[in-house]
Amino acid sequence: MRIVRLAVMGAVAVAIGGAAYYYRDEVAQRLGLGASASAAEKAGASPAATAQPQGRRGRANPGGAVPVVVTTVTPKSMPILVEAVGTVQSISSVQLKTRVDSQIVKVNVAEGALVKEGDLLFELDARTLKAQLSQIEAQIRKDQAQLEQAKRDTLRAGDLLTKGAGTVVQRDTNFTTQKAAEAQLEADEAMRQNILTQISYTEIRAPVSGRIGSIPYKAGTTLRMSDNTATAVLATLNQVDPIFVQFAIPQVYLPDLRAAMAKGEVKVVAIVDDSRKQSGAMAFIENTVDPNTGTVTGKAKIANANEGLWPGQFVKAEIILGVEPNALAVPAAAVQLGPQGPYVFVIKDNNVAELRPVNISRTQAGESVIASGLKAGEQVVVDGQLRLVNGATVAIRPAQGETPPPAAPSAPQPAGAKPPTPPRG
Numbered sequence: 001m002r003i004v005r006l007a008v009m010g011a012v013a014v015a016i017g018g019a020a021y022y023y024r025d026e027v028a029q030r031l032g033l034g035a036s037a038s039a040a041e042k043a044g045a046s047p048a049a050t051a052q053p054q055g056r057r058g059r060a061n062p063g064g065a066v067p068v069v070v071t072t073v074t075p076k077s078m079p080i081l082v083e084a085v086g087t088v089q090s091i092s093s094v095q096l097k098t099r100v101d102s103q104i105v106k107v108n109v110a111e112g113a114l115v116k117e118g119d120l121l122f123e124l125d126a127r128t129l130k131a132q133l134s135q136i137e138a139q140i141r142k143d144q145a146q147l148e149q150a151k152r153d154t155l156r157a158g159d160l161l162t163k164g165a166g167t168v169v170q171r172d173t174n175f176t177t178q179k180a181a182e183a184q185l186e187a188d189e190a191m192r193q194n195i196l197t198q199i200s201y202t203e204i205r206a207p208v209s210g211r212i213g214s215i216p217y218k219a220g221t222t223l224r225m226s227d228n229t230a231t232a233v234l235a236t237l238n239q240v241d242p243i244f245v246q247f248a249i250p251q252v253y254l255p256d257l258r259a260a261m262a263k264g265e266v267k268v269v270a271i272v273d274d275s276r277k278q279s280g281a282m283a284f285i286e287n288t289v290d291p292n293t294g295t296v297t298g299k300a301k302i303a304n305a306n307e308g309l310w311p312g313q314f315v316k317a318e319i320i321l322g323v324e325p326n327a328l329a330v331p332a333a334a335v336q337l338g339p340q341g342p343y344v345f346v347i348k349d350n351n352v353a354e355l356r357p358v359n360i361s362r363t364q365a366g367e368s369v370i371a372s373g374l375k376a377g378e379q380v381v382v383d384g385q386l387r388l389v390n391g392a393t394v395a396i397r398p399a400q401g402e403t404p405p406p407a408a409p410s411a412p413q414p415a416g417a418k419p420p421t422p423p424r425g
Contacts, residue, residue, distance in 0.1 A: 065395035068384035070347055071331060075376050078327035079320050081364045082257070086247035086270060086317035088309045090238040091301070092208045097232055098223040099201040100124065111215050115206045115237070122234060124202035124223070133195045136188055143185040150178035210239040211307075238311050243304040244283070245270045247317040248295040257285065257298070260321045268300035270309060271316040278302050278309060282319070328374055329367040334382045335360065344374070345381040345388050347396070353381065355390040 102124040109121045154174040160166030206212075213236040217223070224232075245268065249257070260266045266282040280302030289296045300317065302309065309315065335342050335358065342360050345353045358373030374380070381388065383399070 065351065065393040066353075066384060066387045067397045068345075068347075068353075068381045068388070068394045069399045070379040070396055071334070071382050073328055073330060073370075073374050073376055073378045073380060075326040075328060078324050078329055078367070078369055079364075080256075080322045080324055081362070082249055082253050082319040082321060083364070084247040084249050084317045084319070086245040086300075086315045088270070088311055088313040088315060089244040089246050089299075090210070090240065090311045091242060091244055092210070092239040093311070094207050094237045096121065096204055096234040096237060098124065098204070098225055098234070100129075100198050100223075101225050102126070102202060102223055104217060104219050104221045104223065106219055107215060107217075109212055109215070109235075111235075112212065114211050115209065117206055117209045119206045120203055121206055121212070122204040124204070126199050126202035129195055129199045129202065133192065133199065136192045136195060140185065140188045140192060143181060143188050147178065147181035147185055150174065150181045154178045204234065206237060208237065208239045209241075210237050212237050240307055240309075240311065241304045242280070242301050243309050243311070245280070245300045245302055245309070245315060245317055246297060247300075247319075248290070248293065248297050249319065251289045251294050251296055253319075253321075254285075254289070254296050256321050257282075257319065261285075267320040268302070269318040269320070270300070270302055271318065272308065272313075276308055278304065324369070327361075328370045328376060330370060330374070330380050331382050332363050332366050332368045334380045334385075335363075335368050336385055345385055346374070347379040347381065347394060351394050351396065353388045353390065353392045353394050 104122060105125050106123040107121075108123065109115060109119070115121065154171070154177075157166055157171040157174040161168060161171050215235045216231070217234055223234075257266065261282055267279055268282055269277055269279045271277050280300045282298060283301040284299040286297040298319075300319075330344065334344050336344065341357060343355055343357045346356045348354055356373055359371040361369040361371040363369070379396075381394070384394075388394070
């Protein structure tokens with residue numbers, strides 16, 4: 001039974017395959033595939049197919065013109081761009097630490113706040129230092145009184161020596177006492193300045209304008225100047241306006257970049273996404289090329305008042321070295337790559353596609369700048385190339401979203417003529 005069942009199933013499969021092969025022409029027409037496979041086999045290889053570059057097996061379409069979308073090559077100004085991956089960096093990043101042993105009395109800033117240069121951020125306990133200041137100021141007043149007395153004694157000793165009532169030793173001793181008093185006063189004045197400086201350290205102010213980070217220590221925390229660990233940082237202040245974007249470019253672009261900077265300001269655009277772009281200028285080129293990567297590091301200075309760029313953020317950097325006038329650019333989708341190099345399909349006057357090799361100067365922003373191979377005014381295919389071969393007939397259709405051109409009015413029918421019979425199927 002099993003053998004009979006398998007035999008019946010095999011016979012049915014053979015019958016279905018034979019019917020499909022016999023009616024393949026009608027099936028192909030109903031599916032809109034153009035000429036049937038048998039017609040293609042009878043016709044043999046077309047001259048257009050033999051004209052294809054080695055490695056591309058295009059499909060001729062003798063059943064009808066290939067629908068394509070085209071664009072006209074038009075000269076226009078194109079910027080000369082170098083693209084790189086950039087990292088946003090603060091121009092100034094300051095770690096705030098204590099410079100005296102003391103205790104936090106008050107925190108005057110919130111975490112993440114935007115501060116200005118000179119703003120008071122932290123207040124430390126300064127009572128001990130202020131007491132020392134009072135002590136040294138009293139010592140200074142004492143030194144001043146002793147100095148005045150030493151000056152009077154020196155003057156008196158000089159008068160007595162002139163009248164023959166004093167001695168030279170007495171005069172010199174008084175003069176030495178005066179100089180010692182002057183030195184003591186200068187030392188105490190220096191001590192006073194030292195204490196005043198330490199008192200200023202009890203007020204921690206913002207050294208630059210920027211955005212402050214997290215604050216792990218609150219009021220009441222005791223701080224030690226000798227603590228050099230990472231946890232001793234009160235907060236980190238990052239300058240965010242302006243800001244740096246650092247990137248690395250291949251060394252082959254270094255001569256062009258230096259030449260552009262010698263002529264003037266080189267524009268750099270930092271791109272976060274299509275809707276967020278900020279521009280600035282080149283500010284720095286590293287003085288050596290990295291031998292491990294063959295790249296050179298550069299930095300651009302960019303205004304960032306809106307804080308659209310954030311330290312540590314990755315962005316796309318476009319360095320504009322100049323502008324090429326009258327450049328021939330086509331959409332990058334129009335350029336195909338074959339074994340012999342890039343090529344495009346150019347539409348001739350009789351709506352025939354011509355395979356044309358081209359040389360690409362650069363590709364940027366979805367457009368390829370053509371160095372040679374095309375002329376202004378020529379039409380190139382931007383959609384539908386996969387069904388084209390050299391010499392194929394095309395039917396130009398509007399791009400998606402465009403309004404098709406109005407159809408030409410049909411010729412008037414003679415009186416009594418019958419309407420055309422619609423195609424069957």
